[in-house]
Amino acid sequence: MTFQQALKDSEQFKTRHALLGNGFSIACRPNIFLYGKLYEKADFSELSPYVKKAFEALSTQDFERVIKALRDTKEIIRVYRGTDTTLIEQLQKDADGLRELLVQTIAACHPAWPGEIFEHEYTACREFIGNFKTVYTLNYDLLLYWAQMHTQDGEDPNSDDGFRKPEDDFEATYVTWEPWNSKTQTMWFLHGALHLFDAGSExxxxxxxxxxxxxxxxIREALNKDYYPIFVSEGTSREKYAKIKHNDYLAKGYRSFCEIGGCLFIYGHSLAANDEHFLKRIENGKLKKIYVSIFGDPNSTQNKEIIERANRMATARKYGGLEVAFYAAESAKVWG
Structure with a gap:
């Protein structure tokens, strides 16, 4: 169906929510946010020469896949050759270095300021996200934040990301998130973002x-000081979930997602296995229906996999029932 048909169908539910994947950002700037483009622009010179060869060996340009492969290899070698600590340490160093390179590359390739997004793009995006009570994103970039904050002069944003001035420092150049401010929160970066930093106690x-x-x-200045944003780029769903549990903001976002009811629109996400920690929550949660975007030919290999995984969510639901529908991603016209 079209996005408008899906919206009409969803009127049977009290609430609509959205879950955004990388396709949300790709739809805005495909020359930046495709993984292949990030790979082309990444500077591997500070890492060991084996890192780039790992991409070639796996025939991929997916950072997360290589990070996972390096960490899995480290564990296998630990079993077979536990005394070979040099190789184990090198694999861990390369995995960590690659994760940091991904952060740096996204920051370096990111649009420099909100003015690089056109007015008509903001208008279309705000119209799209305005359909939902809560917007959850798995992306790390600033596009959603910019769109939510892009209002007319004197008009307050119609969203709430839960951040406020620190109670003990109203002169601070940053804002902080506290659990008690999340009751009215309508925007969650489930895997962190480039503008959210773990400052230890806050x-x-x-x-x-x-x-x-x-x-x-x-962000670039912070990266130059070796300060890194809250950024869940671990390779497997298990590793991502472990990272989420150890950060208060991410853990609260995860619990918020687990509690939503009504219906959920999934846009620009491949339902890949490395995000099973959220897909399982859809299977076992309170949602009545999910609408999943399909980009291009529904009979393509990737889209068949998306459709199959979405349908498995419905069959896996033990109580209450879960309906699944699909809509054409292009018809949503997220960025106009």
């Missing part, structure tokens, strides 16, 4: 309004 968000410095420049 989760900080860098903002332009408090500094006059472009968000992406603040």
């Amino acid at each position: 989760t900080q968000k860098y903002t332009w309004i408090n500094t006059g410095v472009r968000l992406i420049d603040q």
